[in-house]
Every structure is written in structure tokens, then in C-alpha cells.
Amino acid sequence: MTGQRLPTTENSAATTVAGAAPPWRAAGLRYFGYGFFLRGRFGVPVHKVSLDAGFTCPNVDGTVARGGCVFCDNRSFSPSRRLPRATIGEQLAIGMAKVRERFGVARFLAYFQPATNTYAPVERLRPLYEEALAHSHVVGLAIGTRPDCVPDDVLDLVDQLAAQRYVSLELGLQTIHDRSLAWMNRGCTHAAFVDAMARARGRHFEIGAHVILGLPGESRDDMLATADELARAGVDSVKLHNLYVVKGTPLADDVAAGRVILQSQAEYVETAVDFIERLPPTVVVERVSGEAPPDYFVGPAWCLQKAAVRLAIDAEFRRRDSYQGCRWAQTS
Numbered sequence: 001m002t003g004q005r006l007p008t009t010e011n012s013a014a015t016t017v018a019g020a021a022p023p024w025r026a027a028g029l030r031y032f033g034y035g036f037f038l039r040g041r042f043g044v045p046v047h048k049v050s051l052d053a054g055f056t057c058p059n060v061d062g063t064v065a066r067g068g069c070v071f072c073d074n075r076s077f078s079p080s081r082r083l084p085r086a087t088i089g090e091q092l093a094i095g096m097a098k099v100r101e102r103f104g105v106a107r108f109l110a111y112f113q114p115a116t117n118t119y120a121p122v123e124r125l126r127p128l129y130e131e132a133l134a135h136s137h138v139v140g141l142a143i144g145t146r147p148d149c150v151p152d153d154v155l156d157l158v159d160q161l162a163a164q165r166y167v168s169l170e171l172g173l174q175t176i177h178d179r180s181l182a183w184m185n186r187g188c189t190h191a192a193f194v195d196a197m198a199r200a201r202g203r204h205f206e207i208g209a210h211v212i213l214g215l216p217g218e219s220r221d222d223m224l225a226t227a228d229e230l231a232r233a234g235v236d237s238v239k240l241h242n243l244y245v246v247k248g249t250p251l252a253d254d255v256a257a258g259r260v261i262l263q264s265q266a267e268y269v270e271t272a273v274d275f276i277e278r279l280p281p282t283v284v285v286e287r288v289s290g291e292a293p294p295d296y297f298v299g300p301a302w303c304l305q306k307a308a309v310r311l312a313i314d315a316e317f318r319r320r321d322s323y324q325g326c327r328w329a330q331t332s
Contacts, residue, residue: 022281030317031276031324034237034286041166042139047103048111049095051088053128055115058149064187070250071184071212071243073296088131096137109166110135111142118145118154118169126157133165140166142208147171148192155200162205168237170208171196176226180215185250197233208237208286213271214263215243216254223271227278231328238283240275241290242268245298252298265302265312273316281325288313 023040024032038046059065086094088110096108110132118125132138141161150169161167175181176190193209200207209230213223230238243262245252254260263271272288279285289309291297303309317323 025281025323030314030322031279031285032281032283034284037237037284042107044107045103045105046107046109046139047099047105048109048142049092049099050111050113051091051095051132052114053088053112053117055117055119057116057146058119059185059187060115064148065185067185067250069184069186070254071245073246073249088128089135092132092135092138106137107139108135108137109140109142109168110138111144113142113144116146116149117143118158119149122153122157125154129157129161133161140168142168142170144170144210145172146188146192147173147196148188150196150200152199155203158205159203162203167205168208169200169205170210170237170239173209173226173230174212175215175218175222176229177215177218177222180218180222183216194233197235201234206236207234208239208284209233209235210239210241211275212241212243213275214268216260220271220274224274224278227275230283231278231280235283237286238279239286240272240288242300242303244290244292244300244303246292246296247298255298262300264300265309268303269309269312269316272313273320273322276324277322277327279324280328281323283324285324 022032024036027036029036035045057068060068092108092110099105099108112128112132129141129143132141143158150171158167158169171193173190173193174184174186176193178189181189197207211226211230243251245255245262251260255262268289276285276288289303289306291303291306294304297304
């Protein structure tokens with residue numbers, strides 16, 4: 001919940017003493033990473049498992065637009081949408097088995113990921129969320145959605161669940177600039193995010209925001225204005241994504257025709273560090289880059305090397321001798 005986190009373990013990464021460096025800095029980190037947060041919150045390693053509840057989006061079905069976002073093919077960023085859809089329980093079983101084999105973790109967040117996962121009546125949403133929470137190895141929910149798809153009754157439902165269990169509501173902000181939202185065929189303006197935040201503050205759940213860096217026509221100052229707005233809005237977490245391209249999308253056509261030029265790794269790393277420096281030190285940085293499976297991917301090639309991108313971001317922080325929040329006081 002914005003501004004005051006849920007009770008945590010004794011060694012919580014989110015707890016700070018007035019005047020003291022935050023725990024993630026004491027651990028030698030340059031920013032408040034998601035893995036560090038999860039260990040502090042739950043006391044053990046936790047990993048997300050992607051779930052597909054079969055939702056669509058209002059800019060796909062014609063409610064606000066058609067065609068979806070210019071960059072979007074849900075199959076490219078959600079493992080669950082690349083498989084025949086099963087029940088929530090079946091998807092959890094499959095996803096957990098894969099994550100256990102790869103990472104060796106035993107506790108999970110059920111992540112309603114592809115499309116808009118609050119875009120349905122409460123009567124449909126409640127049993128889906130409750131089925132996921134009923135699994136003995138699920139410690140909480142993450143719900144990905146759009147800021148224009150969180151009416152009060154949905155926020156009330158999420159709040160009820162979050163009063164008992166950990167819940168994060170992830171809002172697809174992408175940018176605060178309406179011209180960029182219009183370019184991507186988002187079907188809403190930044191005002192929807194401002195409204196959603198106003199109605200979501202003070203509830204039990206945490207609020208995350210997704211941001212895309214490198215949108216065409218956005219300057220460095222434009223992107224940093226988005227960082228400053230997130231700091232002002234009081235989000236609990238941020239996911240940073242580079243603009244990347246998957247096959248069969250309008251963006252792929254624009255890149256092929258030379259109408260859109262993608263950032264280089266060096267440009268992205270510099271911008272991402274600039275962005276994180278302006279976030280408050282209590283904001284969790286859930287991810288610092290994005291990519292798609294090779295079968296769907298067009299470019300840029302560098303973002304397929306996620307570990308290398310993270311290392312480059314860490315190296316840039318060290319080169320500057322800077323850290324998350326070091327420029328926040330100047331903008332707050």
C-alpha cells in the first residue's frame with residue numbers, strides 16, 4: 001500500500017531507520033532490487049509464476065480502440081499465453097515445476113500477467129484470484145492491468161484480499177506523455193493513471209508501475225519527467241523496460257521502415273541509471289530491462305543478454321559512484 005508497506009520479517013529490506021542507509025545499500029547494492037525485497041518480505045526466495053486467465057484489453061476489443069498497443073503480442077512476454085490455456089490450478093502446477101527446476105525456490109507469487117487482468121466483473125475476478133491464493137505454496141498475488149481498468153469495486157476486491165495476503169497491483173503506465181500514449185494506441189491518457197493512484201492510495205495492496213524507456217520522440221528529459229512523476233505519485237515499485245520489437249506488430253513495421261530507431265545498449269543503460277537515481281530509495285525496482293523469446297523477437301539484439309544489461313547498469317552506477325535516490329531529493 002502506497003507509503004506504508006505491509007508487515008515484514010525482522011530483516012525486512014523495506015524497513016529503514018531514520019537517518020540510516022536503507023538495507024539494500026548496506027548490502028552493497030546500488031538500487032532496491034526485487035529479489036532483495038522478496039527475501040526481506042517473505043524470509044525465503046520467492047518467484048513469480050505467470051497465469052493466463054483469458055482476459056483481453058479495452059484497446060483490443062473496441063471499447064477504447066482496436067488493434068492493441070503497437071508493440072504488443074502477449075505471447076512474446078507471457079509464457080502462459082504461449083501454451084494452451086488450462087485452469088489456474090493447472091497453470092500453477094506447470095509453472096511451479098518449471099521454476100523449481102530452474103531456480104530451486106519453493107514459494108511463489110501467482111502473477112496474472114498477459115492482457116488486462118482486472119478487465120472483468122468482480123464476480124468473475126474473485127474466484128480466479130481466490131483459486132490462486134488457495135495454493136499452499138502461493139504467498140501472494142501480482143495483478144497486471146491498465147490504469148483505466150480499475151473501477152472502485154475492483155479496487156475494493158483487491159483490497160479485501162490484500163488485507164489477508166500480499167498483493168501487488170501493477171499498472172501499465174508506460175509513460176506520462178499523452179503524445180506517446182497516442183502513438184502506441186494505448187486508448188487512454190496519463191489522467192487515467194493519476195485517477196487510479198488517487199483511488200488506490202491508502203489501501204492494503206502495493207502499487208507498481210510499468211515504464212518503457214526509448215519511446216520514439218521522447219527526449220532524456222521526457223523520460224526523467226516520468227521518473228519524477230512516479231516519485232511524486234508514491235508508487236511502491238517500478239518495472240523498467242527498453243522498447244523492444246516482436247514480430248507481427250505495427251512497431252516491427254515501423255522499425256523495418258526506419259520510422260523508429262531503437263536505443264543502443266549504452267543509451268539505454270545511461271537512461272535507466274538516470275531514471276533510477278530519481279526514484280525514492282523505498283521504491284522497489286522489479287526489473288531493469290525487457291526481452292522476448294527468440295521465436296518472436298526482432299530487436300534490439302543486446303536486450304536478449306539480460307545478465308549483461310544488469311551488469312552494465314551496475315557498472316554505470318559504480319562509475320558514477322551513485323545509487324537509487326541520490327537525485328530524488330532534488331526533484332521531490
